[in-house]
Amino acid sequence: MNFKELLIRAKENDAWAVNELTAMYKPLLIKESVVDGAFDEDLYQELWLTMLSCIRTIKI
């Protein structure tokens, strides 16, 4: 399965596809959640929600 199919399935709320996508982008979220050398869990949650909304809103 390539990325396009995965994204389309994720947009249709397929749990497996969403899991795959979030696993792919988890390192990015973790990297951005580090503020002044400390991991900010609240920020991580916010970014996670942002990512879920991005999956929903992106136009293919």
Place this chain on the structure above:
Amino acid sequence: MWQRNDGTGESNILQNEFTAYLGTAIRRRKVQYLRSKIKLQHYELSLEIHDYFKGFLTEPDMILNLPVIEQLENIRLQQALRQTKSRDLYIFLAKALEGRSNIEIAHELGMGDNAVAVAYHRMIQRLKKVLGGENE
């Protein structure tokens, strides 16, 4: 399972687009989050009277021994006391709470006793003005 993305082909291009879209959204959200956090911290700090006074009060011991300001129930009086200069506040508290005389305070601060009397008087006037609405 995943092959390296070389930017060719519809799927790879879509992936790059999604990554860019996500990156921008995440950075915006992060800036927003940090701003609101700083704002929150600002409000939280301004309620900590010890931190607030630390910067400009010449006698930190004095304020530590005086939880009085924190216990004041009148918010307007609290704010007025916080806004006064440290010297005036010192004079006011020394006179009103400890009952010391003008001359004693004047010696301690190295100023004339008339100046102390004037500063105290002005302080009282200002407090009256601030609190006037309630006492009338």
